[in-house]
Amino acid sequence: MSLVVMKFGGTSVEDPAAIARTAAIVAGRVASGRQPVVVVSAMAKVTDQLLRSAAAAAQGDRTGALAISSRLRARHRDTACALVKNAADSAALIDFIDQKFDSLDEVLRGLAAILELTPRISDLVASYGERVSSRIVAAAFKERGIDAVHVDARDIIITDSQFQKAIPLDGVIEKRSAEKLRPLISQGKVPVMGGFIASNEAGITTTLGRGGSDFTGALLGGALTADTIEIWTDVDGIMTCDPRVCPDALRVKVISFEEAAEMAYFGAKVLHPATILPAVKKNIPVLVLNSRNPGCEGTRIISLAPHCKSPFKSIAVKKKLSIIDVVASRMLMTHGYLSEIFAIFDKHKCPVDMVSTSEVSVSLTVDSNEKLPAIAADLSQLADVKYEGKKALICMVGEDIRGQNGMAAQVFAAIRHINVRMISQGASEINMSFMIEEEDADEAVRSLHAAFFQNPDPAIFDVEARKGQLLAPSS
Ligand code: ASP
Ligand code: MG
Numbered sequence: 001m002s003l004v005v006m007k008f009g010g011t012s013v014e015d016p017a018a019i020a021r022t023a024a025i026v027a028g029r030v031a032s033g034r035q036p037v038v039v040v041s042a043m044a045k046v047t048d049q050l051l052r053s054a055a056a057a058a059q060g061d062r063t064g065a066l067a068i069s070s071r072l073r074a075r076h077r078d079t080a081c082a083l084v085k086n087a088a089d090s091a092a093l094i095d096f097i098d099q100k101f102d103s104l105d106e107v108l109r110g111l112a113a114i115l116e117l118t119p120r121i122s123d124l125v126a127s128y129g130e131r132v133s134s135r136i137v138a139a140a141f142k143e144r145g146i147d148a149v150h151v152d153a154r155d156i157i158i159t160d161s162q163f164q165k166a167i168p169l170d171g172v173i174e175k176r177s178a179e180k181l182r183p184l185i186s187q188g189k190v191p192v193m194g195g196f197i198a199s200n201e202a203g204i205t206t207t208l209g210r211g212g213s214d215f216t217g218a219l220l221g222g223a224l225t226a227d228t229i230e231i232w233t234d235v236d237g238i239m240t241c242d243p244r245v246c247p248d249a250l251r252v253k254v255i256s257f258e259e260a261a262e263m264a265y266f267g268a269k270v271l272h273p274a275t276i277l278p279a280v281k282k283n284i285p286v287l288v289l290n291s292r293n294p295g296c297e298g299t300r301i302i303s304l305a306p307h308c309k310s311p312f313k314s315i316a317v318k319k320k321l322s323i324i325d326v327v328a329s330r331m332l333m334t335h336g337y338l339s340e341i342f343a344i345f346d347k348h349k350c351p352v353d354m355v356s357t358s359e360v361s362v363s364l365t366v367d368s369n370e371k372l373p374a375i376a377a378d379l380s381q382l383a384d385v386k387y388e389g390k391k392a393l394i395c396m397v398g399e400d401i402r403g404q405n406g407m408a409a410q411v412f413a414a415i416r417h418i419n420v421r422m423i424s425q426g427a428s429e430i431n432m433s434f435m436i437e438e439e440d441a442d443e444a445v446r447s448l449h450a451a452f453f454q455n456p457d458p459a460i461f462d463v464e465a466r467k468g469q470l471l472a473p474s475s
Contacts, residue, residue: 002227003185004029007039007195007217011234012291013133014044016082022137023144025232025294026190030146035185037220038148038192040137041213042129043079046072047196053108054117054125062112066105073101076132083140093139097132104128119163123207127154130194130213138192148190156180157198157216159206166198166206168219170278177223185224214275218286222278229279231271232291237299238263240461241315245442246449251462253297255313256305260286262397262431263316276301305399309457311407312398315448319438321353321391322368323422324376327361328383337382338362344378353393354424354433363422365393365435391421392441395433396448402430414451415444 006029008022022040029036042050049068057065076097084090107125111117134150141148156176159166184191195213198206208215214231221229236251238260243249261276271288279286280303289298305313326341341362345352354365366372368389379385401407411432412420422435436444456463 001033001035003035003037003224004228004230005037005039005217005221005224005226006230006232007213008041008137008232008291009213009234010041010044010046012232013040013042013137016079018291019079019083019137019140020144021291021294022232023141023146025291026141027144027146028294030190035188036190037181037185037224037226038137038141038190039153039195039213039217039220040130040134040192041195042133043075046075046129046133047126047210050104050125050129051122053104054111054122057108057111058115058117060112060115062109065108065112069101069104069108072128073097076101076136080136080139083136084143086143089139089143093136096135100128100132120204123163123166124205126207127194127197127205130197134192134194141190141192146190147188148192149184151180151184151191151193153193153195153197153216154199154203154205156193157208157219159198159200159208161200161202161204161206163206165209166200168198168208168215169201170219170222172201173219174223177220181220181224214271215278218275218278221284221286222282225282226284229275229284229286231275231286231288233271233288234290234292235288236290236293236296236462236465237288238301238314240313240453240456241445241449242317245317246446248449248453250453250456251296251465252299252313253460253462254300254302254305256399257286257301257303258430259305259313259397259399260301262395263314306459308398308400308460310398310452310455310460311401311404312396312452313460314397315445315452316395316397317441317445318353318393318395319441320368320389321365321393321435321438322372322387322389323391323435324364324366324372324379324385324387325361326364326379326383326385340382341379344375344382347378348375350375354422354435356422356424365391365422390438391435392438392444393433393435394441394444394448395431396452397431399430401432408432410451411448414447418444418447 012022013019053065053068080093138148138150158169158172181191195216196207200206238252239249241249257276257280286301287298290296348371352364356363376385418440420434424433
């Protein structure tokens with residue numbers, strides 16, 4: 001039977017109606033003879049609120065922290081009551097929710113007493129979102145005739161102890177999946193677990209980092225060698241660009257792993273970049289689907305994308321970046337200089353997005369962050385340093401730009417009215433990236449989209465939707 005890991009994001013479980021839709025989607029998969037393993041996020045916005053409660057408690061605002069927790073408790077209780085009518089199941093579910101929120105309140109009171117929030121406790125507090133959402137979803141599934149079993153993800157997804165961004169231990173995860181999930185699967189049961197949350201080998205709660213539920217889905221897909229991984233969100237799939245910026249945006253029907261990873265790295269928020277890796281390793285296709293529009297075929301991410309008639313698949317944008325310029329005549333004819341520069345970024349644990357070098361200067365881009373002054377101070381030991389914020393990175397992704405003549409000329413011609421601050425183009429890259437001022441980003445995307453997506457290849461892009469849009473009355 002074909003195994004499908006189905007991951008539902010926060011908006012797909014945000015309220016009783018969304019959870020009921022999700023149950024119908026899963027029931028549909030079961031009815032068509034597939035074996036699902038389900039991963040869910042916390043209900044929409046819950047992780048943010050949990051982290052806010054922890055921060056408030058650690059600043060001594062005990063009342064504020066407990067008030068957030070009490071609102072969350074009510075939201076989860078109400079959701080549970082609306083979904084589960086069977087008296088015994090409902091009582092057990094409410095009891096579970098109350099127990100979890102009682103223990104969360106204890107943690108918050110502790111934080112308010114010691115006034116310190118460590119990464120480890122932050123993960124513990126954040127974990128409650130997925131712990132309760134997954135339990136509610138499992139009960140809602142059961143009530144709707146799905147043979148669901150709630151599984152605590154922390155028994156399966158085992159990581160190292162880097163709290164807040166723990167690294168999964170693939171071998172252990174595979175072993176745990178074989179021991180704890182396989183038996184359920186072979187009985188035809190549907191395991192339901194929380195994404196994002198995990199534990200280290202000592203059983204202490206960790207998390208995979210914000211947005212990490214997709215990663216859980218991919219890890220499970222890899223460990224169980226699933227046939228497909230489905231990422232259910234609230235958009236129709238990967239689009240050629242942000243439809244809020246450019247209403248002409250088209251759904252991309254099929255894209256390669258490499259292209260999707262590039263886009264994710266450069267800020268397209270549909271899926272977590274690391275999602276790609278466990279799936280790629282085992283060659284498992286990932287489908288991005290819309291739980292509000294389940295009839296839409298979404299975007300299929302596969303190892304080798306079919307040839308596309310147009311050069312680009314998508315335009316991704318990442319805002320809130322800074323450019324750092326390091327200029328030193330010392331760099332002329334020497335070696336080891338770049339490694340010294342990167343060592344400083346490494347020391348501050350600051351990832352670098354884009355790099356461009358000349359004989360005497362290196363320009364780098366990073367997320368604008370509070371570490372920049374410290375990084376600049378360290379760099380100034382080596383060279384003259386300048387940095388500037390409010391920049392945006394535009395990343396044009398497409399495998400078919402490799403070896404095409406005149407591509408750069410076409411791209412920059414399309415935005416000739418915009419000031420380009422920095423360019424990077426690697427030898428075998430599947431993206432063309434450049435930095436502009438943040439305020440020019442939307443206009444640049446619209447100009448590029450108009451230039452490159454005028455005659456979209458119907459094998460790759462959903463051109464029907466554009467026809468529909470053109471026919472739809474304008475509102
Ligand atoms: N709930 C977590 C977050 O908001 C993980 C996820 O939804 O992917 O970051
Ligand atoms: Mg997400």
